Amino acid sequence: xxxxxxxxxFATTDNxxxxxxxxxxxxxxxQQGDRVIEIGAVRLExxxxxxxxxxxxxxGCPLNPFITDLTGISDxxxxxxxxxxxxxxxxxxxxxxxxxxxxxASFDRRFxxxxxxxxxxxxxxxIGCSMLAARRIFPDAPNHxxxxxxxxxxxxxxxxxxxxxxxxxxxxALWLRMEQELCSRYGFEKVPFALLKxxxxxxxxxxxxxxxxxxxxxxxxx
DNA sequence: TGCCAGGCCCTCTTTAGGGCCTT
Numbered sequence: 001x002x003x004x005x006x007x008x009x010f011a012t013t014d015n016x017x018x019x020x021x022x023x024x025x026x027x028x029x030x031q032q033g034d035r036v037i038e039i040g041a042v043r044l045e046x047x048x049x050x051x052x053x054x055x056x057x058x059x060g061c062p063l064n065p066f067i068t069d070l071t072g073i074s075d076x077x078x079x080x081x082x083x084x085x086x087x088x089x090x091x092x093x094x095x096x097x098x099x100x101x102x103x104x105a106s107f108d109r110r111f112x113x114x115x116x117x118x119x120x121x122x123x124x125x126x127i128g129c130s131m132l133a134a135r136r137i138f139p140d141a142p143n144h145x146x147x148x149x150x151x152x153x154x155x156x157x158x159x160x161x162x163x164x165x166x167x168x169x170x171x172x173a174l175w176l177r178m179e180q181e182l183c184s185r186y187g188f189e190k191v192p193f194a195l196l197k198x199x200x201x202x203x204x205x206x207x208x209x210x211x212x213x214x215x216x217x218x219x220x221x222x
Numbered sequence: 223t224g225c226c227a228g229g230c231c232c233t234c235t236t237t238a239g240g241g242c243c244t245t
Contacts, residue, residue, distance in 0.1 A: 003244065025245050029227045034245080066224095067245065106229045107244035132230075145243070162245080204231075 011159060018128070018193050019094070020101040020172040022164045023111050024071050026059055030114035035059040035084065037073055039091050040164025042172045043098065047179070053094045054165040056081035071162045081215045085119050087113045092121045105129035105169045128193060130174050132200030137178050138205035146170060153177050174196045186215035 021041035027034035037059050043051040045181045056073065058081040068074050081087075102108040105127045134144050141152045147161050155173040158166030179191040188195075195214065202210045 023245080027226075028245055031227070034227095037245095064245095070245065102244090104229090104242090104244040107227090110228075129230095135231085135242095143242075170224090200230095 012089050017043060017050075017098050018101050018175070019043050019098045020051075020130075021091075021095075021108065021166050022102060022167040022171060022174060023108050024073060024162065024164050025170055025172070026061070026063060026067060028107075030111050034111075035061075036088075036111050036115055037063070037067075037078060038071070038164040039087060040166065040168040041091070041094060042165075042168050043094075044172055044176065046078070047176055049169070051094075052165065052169075053091060055087045055090065057084050057087045058082065059084070072160070073163075084115060088115050088119050088121065092116065093123060095126075099126040099128065099197075100124050101128040101130055101171065101175055101193075103129070103133045103174070126193070126197065128175075128197035129200045130171050133178055133196045134174065136180055136199055136202065136204055139204065146174070148174075149174055183212065186217065188215060 016222045019040065020043075021030075024038035024040075025034050025036050036057055038056050041053040041054065042049045043053075044049075044192050056078055058078045060083070062075050063073070063078070100112075106129070109127050110129075113123050131144050131146075134141065134149055136147065138152070142148055146167060149155075150157055150170050150173070153174070155170060155177060158170055160166060161170075175196070178196060182188050182191045182195075199207060199210065
């Protein structure tokens with residue numbers, strides 16, 4: 001594992017490709033038996049969506065009505081969906097060794113670990129969080145829910161929220177918007193995945209100073 | 223509608239509490 005603490009390390013850590021993903025699930029906790037019911041993902045390559053992945057998953061149990069109301073996904077839709085092992089294997093091949101991004105990644109990471117471990121896949125280590133990065137780049141947003149940020153930043157809006165591919169696509173648009181914002185504010189030519197991921201781990205009060213240091217601008221700027 | 227879990231993060235803090243975010 002490589003610790004990223006210095007500007008020099010970011011200069012040599014450049015991922016032109018990331019996979020932005022989102023899970024719809026039966027509930028909040030894989031530790032309490034909740035399962036993934038839909039995976040949506042898009043592959044960003046050099047700032048554009050180069051590929052996408054979407055599949056429902058039959059969890060083998062009826063959905064809580066709350067989840068059907070929230071997502072629009074019904075038991076009937078899942079009855080003919082493939083089982084988790086097949087979809088997770090396909091998703092693992094889609095991801096391969098590409099760094100991952102999700103909105104509030106701590107939630108999706110728990111399900112990713114649970115499902116990948118269930119079927120013996122190696123768990124990806126590099127997962128960036130668009131919510132943590134957005135809290136530092138857009139501290140004045142009304143809040144940092146995905147839908148709020150999409151509206152606040154006037155990003156392209158999918159037909160609906162709480163479907164995996166739609167949410168993944170909007171998260172990808174947010175990720176790209178944050179890259180553009182850092183290029184504009186700090187003069188970066190490119191924003192590596194590792195920089196945005198690391199930014200989300202910096203205390204908010206130190207985020208601007210951290211970015212100025214990376215940009216080689218030690219003096220405060222507005 | 224709000225709870226469920228759990229990591230993050232702020233404050234009236236750090237031997238803690240509670241809001242934010244995800245389904």
